[in-house]
Amino acid sequence: MSDALTIRAITRQDYDRWLPLWDGYNAFYGRSGATALPAEVTATTWSRFFDAYEPVHAVVAESGGTLLGLAHYLFHRTTTAIAPLCYLNDLFTADAARGKGVGRALIEAVYDEARRAGSPRVYWQTHETNTVAQALYDKVAERSGFIVYRKTM
Template identity: 35%
Template sequence: MTDKVAPKAKDLKVRRVLPEDAAAWRPLYRGYATFYKRDITDAILDQTWVWLHDPVHPLEGLVAVASDGKLVGLAHYRPQPKPLQGNDAGFLDDLFVAPDQRGRGVGRQLIEHLASIARERGWSSVRWITANDNATARRLYDDVAVATHWVTYELKP
Protein backbone atom coordinates (compact mmCIF):
# COMPACT_ATOMS: atom_id res chain seq x y z
CA MET A 1 0.00 0.00 0.00
CA THR A 2 1.08 3.55 -0.58
CA ASP A 3 0.45 6.72 1.38
CA LYS A 4 -1.14 8.35 -1.66
CA VAL A 5 -4.81 9.14 -1.05
CA ALA A 6 -7.26 10.02 -3.80
CA PRO A 7 -9.56 12.96 -3.11
CA LYS A 8 -12.95 11.96 -1.78
CA ALA A 9 -16.03 12.78 -3.78
CA LYS A 10 -17.73 15.61 -1.95
CA ASP A 11 -21.26 15.13 -0.66
CA LEU A 12 -21.21 11.41 -1.40
CA LYS A 13 -23.09 9.00 0.82
CA VAL A 14 -22.50 5.24 0.90
CA ARG A 15 -25.38 3.19 2.22
CA ARG A 16 -27.09 -0.16 1.90
CA VAL A 17 -29.02 -0.64 -1.35
CA LEU A 18 -32.75 -0.06 -0.81
CA PRO A 19 -35.79 -1.45 -2.66
CA GLU A 20 -36.52 2.01 -4.09
CA ASP A 21 -33.07 2.00 -5.78
CA ALA A 22 -34.11 -0.63 -8.35
CA ALA A 23 -34.49 1.66 -11.38
CA ALA A 24 -31.14 3.40 -10.75
CA TRP A 25 -29.28 0.21 -9.76
CA ARG A 26 -30.13 -1.68 -12.97
CA PRO A 27 -28.14 0.53 -15.39
CA LEU A 28 -25.16 0.54 -13.01
CA TYR A 29 -25.14 -3.25 -12.84
CA ARG A 30 -25.60 -3.46 -16.61
CA GLY A 31 -22.57 -1.16 -16.92
CA TYR A 32 -20.58 -3.53 -14.71
CA ALA A 33 -21.53 -6.50 -16.90
CA THR A 34 -20.71 -4.57 -20.07
CA PHE A 35 -17.31 -3.60 -18.69
CA TYR A 36 -16.49 -7.29 -18.20
CA LYS A 37 -18.04 -8.19 -21.59
CA ARG A 38 -20.69 -10.36 -19.97
CA ASP A 39 -24.19 -10.77 -21.30
CA ILE A 40 -26.78 -9.82 -18.72
CA THR A 41 -30.47 -10.43 -19.14
CA ASP A 42 -33.43 -8.96 -17.33
CA ALA A 43 -33.83 -12.36 -15.63
CA ILE A 44 -30.28 -12.14 -14.23
CA LEU A 45 -30.85 -8.56 -13.08
CA ASP A 46 -34.14 -9.59 -11.46
CA GLN A 47 -32.53 -12.56 -9.66
CA THR A 48 -29.60 -10.52 -8.37
CA TRP A 49 -32.01 -7.82 -7.17
CA VAL A 50 -34.07 -10.44 -5.31
CA TRP A 51 -30.91 -11.81 -3.66
CA LEU A 52 -29.87 -8.32 -2.53
CA HIS A 53 -33.14 -7.94 -0.61
CA ASP A 54 -33.62 -11.52 0.62
CA PRO A 55 -32.64 -11.61 4.32
CA VAL A 56 -31.79 -15.32 3.99
CA HIS A 57 -29.50 -14.95 0.97
CA PRO A 58 -25.90 -13.98 1.80
CA LEU A 59 -25.47 -11.37 -0.97
CA GLU A 60 -25.69 -7.77 0.22
CA GLY A 61 -25.22 -4.48 -1.56
CA LEU A 62 -24.00 -0.95 -1.06
CA VAL A 63 -24.57 2.06 -3.27
CA ALA A 64 -22.79 5.38 -3.52
CA VAL A 65 -25.24 8.25 -3.76
CA ALA A 66 -24.33 11.73 -5.03
CA SER A 67 -25.74 14.86 -3.39
CA ASP A 68 -28.42 15.06 -6.10
CA GLY A 69 -29.64 11.55 -5.15
CA LYS A 70 -28.17 9.86 -8.22
CA LEU A 71 -26.59 6.43 -7.70
CA VAL A 72 -23.00 6.62 -8.94
CA GLY A 73 -21.53 3.33 -7.73
CA LEU A 74 -22.30 -0.07 -6.28
CA ALA A 75 -20.65 -2.87 -4.35
CA HIS A 76 -22.01 -6.39 -3.80
CA TYR A 77 -20.48 -8.49 -1.05
CA ARG A 78 -21.06 -11.54 1.12
CA PRO A 79 -19.56 -13.47 4.01
CA GLN A 80 -17.04 -16.14 3.06
CA PRO A 81 -16.28 -18.94 5.52
CA LYS A 82 -12.57 -19.41 6.22
CA PRO A 83 -12.36 -23.02 7.52
CA LEU A 84 -8.63 -22.90 8.27
CA GLN A 85 -9.22 -19.83 10.45
CA GLY A 86 -12.52 -20.92 11.98
CA ASN A 87 -14.21 -17.63 11.11
CA ASP A 88 -15.82 -15.64 8.35
CA ALA A 89 -14.20 -13.16 6.05
CA GLY A 90 -15.86 -11.00 3.43
CA PHE A 91 -15.87 -11.37 -0.31
CA LEU A 92 -16.44 -8.40 -2.61
CA ASP A 93 -18.15 -9.80 -5.70
CA ASP A 94 -18.83 -6.63 -7.68
CA LEU A 95 -17.56 -3.07 -7.54
CA PHE A 96 -18.59 -0.54 -10.17
CA VAL A 97 -18.45 3.23 -10.49
CA ALA A 98 -20.27 5.12 -13.23
CA PRO A 99 -17.71 6.13 -15.89
CA ASP A 100 -18.39 9.85 -15.43
CA GLN A 101 -17.65 9.54 -11.69
CA ARG A 102 -14.32 7.69 -11.85
CA GLY A 103 -11.24 9.27 -10.33
CA ARG A 104 -13.26 11.04 -7.64
CA GLY A 105 -12.79 8.48 -4.86
CA VAL A 106 -16.17 6.74 -5.21
CA GLY A 107 -14.68 3.24 -5.41
CA ARG A 108 -12.41 4.00 -2.46
CA GLN A 109 -15.37 5.13 -0.35
CA LEU A 110 -17.33 1.98 -1.23
CA ILE A 111 -14.34 -0.16 -0.17
CA GLU A 112 -13.86 1.89 3.02
CA HIS A 113 -17.53 1.42 3.91
CA LEU A 114 -17.21 -2.32 3.31
CA ALA A 115 -14.11 -2.35 5.53
CA SER A 116 -16.15 -0.78 8.34
CA ILE A 117 -18.81 -3.48 7.91
CA ALA A 118 -16.07 -6.12 8.03
CA ARG A 119 -14.74 -4.66 11.30
CA GLU A 120 -18.25 -4.59 12.82
CA ARG A 121 -18.83 -8.22 11.86
CA GLY A 122 -15.41 -9.41 12.98
CA TRP A 123 -14.40 -10.58 9.50
CA SER A 124 -10.72 -11.43 9.32
CA SER A 125 -10.34 -9.93 5.83
CA VAL A 126 -12.16 -8.91 2.67
CA ARG A 127 -11.04 -10.44 -0.62
CA TRP A 128 -11.93 -9.84 -4.23
CA ILE A 129 -10.72 -10.61 -7.71
CA THR A 130 -10.39 -8.44 -10.79
CA ALA A 131 -9.29 -8.90 -14.35
CA ASN A 132 -5.52 -8.82 -14.79
CA ASP A 133 -5.84 -6.02 -17.36
CA ASN A 134 -8.14 -3.81 -15.25
CA ALA A 135 -5.36 -1.29 -14.68
CA THR A 136 -7.54 1.54 -13.39
CA ALA A 137 -9.15 -0.55 -10.67
CA ARG A 138 -5.86 -2.23 -9.82
CA ARG A 139 -4.28 1.15 -9.02
CA LEU A 140 -6.97 1.67 -6.38
CA TYR A 141 -6.75 -1.93 -5.15
CA ASP A 142 -2.97 -1.73 -4.83
CA ASP A 143 -3.46 1.41 -2.74
CA VAL A 144 -6.02 -0.03 -0.29
CA ALA A 145 -5.11 -3.74 -0.12
CA VAL A 146 -2.37 -6.27 -0.75
CA ALA A 147 -2.44 -8.56 -3.78
CA THR A 148 -2.32 -12.22 -2.77
CA HIS A 149 -0.21 -14.91 -4.36
CA TRP A 150 -3.23 -17.15 -5.03
CA VAL A 151 -4.11 -18.13 -8.59
CA THR A 152 -7.81 -18.39 -9.40
CA TYR A 153 -9.26 -21.42 -11.18
CA GLU A 154 -12.78 -21.99 -12.41
CA LEU A 155 -14.40 -25.37 -13.00
CA LYS A 156 -17.44 -25.50 -15.25
CA PRO A 157 -19.37 -28.65 -14.27
Protein backbone atom coordinates in the same frame (compact mmCIF):
# COMPACT_ATOMS: atom_id res chain seq x y z
CA MET B 1 -19.06 16.19 -7.67
CA SER B 2 -20.54 19.26 -6.09
CA ASP B 3 -22.88 17.36 -3.77
CA ALA B 4 -21.56 15.30 -0.88
CA LEU B 5 -20.98 11.61 -1.51
CA THR B 6 -23.03 9.21 0.59
CA ILE B 7 -22.37 5.50 0.85
CA ARG B 8 -25.41 3.58 2.07
CA ALA B 9 -27.16 0.24 1.95
CA ILE B 10 -29.22 -0.28 -1.14
CA THR B 11 -33.01 0.01 -0.86
CA ARG B 12 -35.80 -1.49 -2.94
CA GLN B 13 -36.51 2.00 -4.32
CA ASP B 14 -33.02 2.07 -5.92
CA TYR B 15 -33.73 -0.56 -8.56
CA ASP B 16 -34.19 1.80 -11.53
CA ARG B 17 -30.98 3.66 -10.64
CA TRP B 18 -29.04 0.50 -9.71
CA LEU B 19 -29.84 -1.36 -12.93
CA PRO B 20 -27.82 0.90 -15.28
CA LEU B 21 -24.79 0.51 -12.99
CA TRP B 22 -25.28 -3.27 -12.90
CA ASP B 23 -25.59 -3.32 -16.69
CA GLY B 24 -22.46 -1.17 -17.00
CA TYR B 25 -20.54 -3.51 -14.72
CA ASN B 26 -21.58 -6.54 -16.72
CA ALA B 27 -20.78 -4.83 -20.03
CA PHE B 28 -17.32 -3.93 -18.69
CA TYR B 29 -16.67 -7.63 -18.17
CA GLY B 30 -18.07 -8.61 -21.57
CA ARG B 31 -21.46 -9.79 -20.36
CA SER B 32 -23.70 -7.91 -22.79
CA GLY B 33 -25.46 -8.51 -26.09
CA ALA B 34 -25.32 -12.22 -26.96
CA THR B 35 -23.35 -12.96 -23.77
CA ALA B 36 -25.57 -10.93 -21.43
CA LEU B 37 -26.66 -12.43 -18.15
CA PRO B 38 -30.15 -13.88 -18.29
CA ALA B 39 -32.80 -11.57 -16.80
CA GLU B 40 -33.43 -14.26 -14.18
CA VAL B 41 -29.88 -13.83 -12.83
CA THR B 42 -30.34 -10.08 -12.45
CA ALA B 43 -33.73 -10.55 -10.77
CA THR B 44 -32.33 -13.16 -8.39
CA THR B 45 -29.29 -11.04 -7.58
CA TRP B 46 -31.55 -8.08 -6.79
CA SER B 47 -33.85 -10.16 -4.58
CA ARG B 48 -30.93 -11.59 -2.59
CA PHE B 49 -30.01 -8.13 -1.29
CA PHE B 50 -33.31 -8.05 0.61
CA ASP B 51 -33.49 -11.67 1.78
CA ALA B 52 -32.41 -12.00 5.40
CA TYR B 53 -31.40 -15.62 4.75
CA GLU B 54 -28.94 -14.68 2.01
CA PRO B 55 -25.36 -13.62 2.84
CA VAL B 56 -25.32 -11.22 -0.15
CA HIS B 57 -25.37 -7.45 0.46
CA ALA B 58 -25.13 -4.23 -1.53
CA VAL B 59 -24.08 -0.66 -0.90
CA VAL B 60 -24.32 2.25 -3.31
CA ALA B 61 -22.60 5.59 -3.68
CA GLU B 62 -24.99 8.49 -4.11
CA SER B 63 -24.52 12.18 -4.79
CA GLY B 64 -27.24 14.68 -5.62
CA GLY B 65 -29.82 11.91 -6.00
CA THR B 66 -27.71 10.07 -8.56
CA LEU B 67 -26.22 6.64 -7.93
CA LEU B 68 -22.55 6.77 -8.91
CA GLY B 69 -21.39 3.32 -7.93
CA LEU B 70 -22.18 -0.02 -6.39
CA ALA B 71 -20.48 -2.70 -4.33
CA HIS B 72 -21.90 -6.17 -3.79
CA TYR B 73 -20.33 -8.34 -1.14
CA LEU B 74 -21.03 -11.58 0.65
CA PHE B 75 -19.92 -13.46 3.71
CA HIS B 76 -18.91 -17.11 3.56
CA ARG B 77 -17.42 -19.77 5.78
CA THR B 78 -13.87 -20.94 5.32
CA THR B 79 -11.66 -23.69 6.65
CA THR B 80 -9.02 -21.22 7.85
CA ALA B 81 -11.03 -19.06 10.25
CA ILE B 82 -14.01 -19.28 12.59
CA ALA B 83 -15.65 -16.03 11.45
CA PRO B 84 -16.85 -15.78 7.85
CA LEU B 85 -14.72 -14.06 5.24
CA CYS B 86 -16.03 -11.14 3.23
CA TYR B 87 -15.81 -11.41 -0.54
CA LEU B 88 -16.22 -8.15 -2.47
CA ASN B 89 -18.00 -9.70 -5.44
CA ASP B 90 -18.74 -6.64 -7.60
CA LEU B 91 -17.45 -3.07 -7.61
CA PHE B 92 -18.38 -0.53 -10.24
CA THR B 93 -18.48 3.24 -10.64
CA ALA B 94 -20.13 5.25 -13.38
CA ASP B 95 -17.71 6.66 -15.95
CA ALA B 96 -18.31 10.24 -14.77
CA ALA B 97 -17.42 9.27 -11.18
CA ARG B 98 -14.11 7.54 -11.90
CA GLY B 99 -11.04 8.97 -10.24
CA LYS B 100 -13.12 10.94 -7.73
CA GLY B 101 -12.90 8.64 -4.71
CA VAL B 102 -16.12 6.72 -5.26
CA GLY B 103 -14.48 3.31 -5.63
CA ARG B 104 -12.32 3.87 -2.56
CA ALA B 105 -15.35 4.99 -0.53
CA LEU B 106 -17.28 1.88 -1.56
CA ILE B 107 -14.35 -0.38 -0.61
CA GLU B 108 -14.03 1.37 2.75
CA ALA B 109 -17.76 0.87 3.36
CA VAL B 110 -17.37 -2.86 2.72
CA TYR B 111 -14.40 -2.89 5.13
CA ASP B 112 -16.66 -1.27 7.75
CA GLU B 113 -19.38 -3.88 7.22
CA ALA B 114 -16.82 -6.69 7.46
CA ARG B 115 -15.51 -5.28 10.75
CA ARG B 116 -19.07 -5.08 12.12
CA ALA B 117 -19.61 -8.71 11.14
CA GLY B 118 -16.35 -9.78 12.80
CA SER B 119 -14.86 -10.90 9.50
CA PRO B 120 -11.08 -11.27 9.59
CA ARG B 121 -10.57 -10.50 5.90
CA VAL B 122 -12.04 -8.82 2.84
CA TYR B 123 -10.83 -10.02 -0.53
CA TRP B 124 -11.70 -9.69 -4.20
CA GLN B 125 -10.55 -10.41 -7.72
CA THR B 126 -10.08 -8.26 -10.79
CA HIS B 127 -9.12 -9.03 -14.32
CA GLU B 128 -5.40 -8.77 -15.05
CA THR B 129 -6.12 -6.15 -17.74
CA ASN B 130 -8.03 -3.87 -15.33
CA THR B 131 -4.96 -1.76 -14.56
CA VAL B 132 -6.90 1.39 -13.71
CA ALA B 133 -8.70 -0.39 -10.87
CA GLN B 134 -5.49 -2.08 -9.79
CA ALA B 135 -3.91 1.33 -9.18
CA LEU B 136 -6.58 1.92 -6.52
CA TYR B 137 -6.52 -1.62 -5.17
CA ASP B 138 -2.77 -1.46 -4.63
CA LYS B 139 -3.40 1.53 -2.33
CA VAL B 140 -6.16 -0.02 -0.21
CA ALA B 141 -5.18 -3.71 -0.01
CA GLU B 142 -2.36 -6.12 -0.66
CA ARG B 143 -2.10 -8.56 -3.53
CA SER B 144 -2.47 -12.11 -2.30
CA GLY B 145 -0.32 -13.72 -4.96
CA PHE B 146 -2.98 -16.33 -5.68
CA ILE B 147 -3.94 -17.22 -9.23
CA VAL B 148 -7.57 -18.09 -9.89
CA TYR B 149 -8.48 -21.26 -11.79
CA ARG B 150 -11.98 -22.08 -12.88
CA LYS B 151 -13.94 -24.53 -14.95
CA THR B 152 -17.32 -23.68 -16.36
CA MET B 153 -19.93 -26.39 -15.79
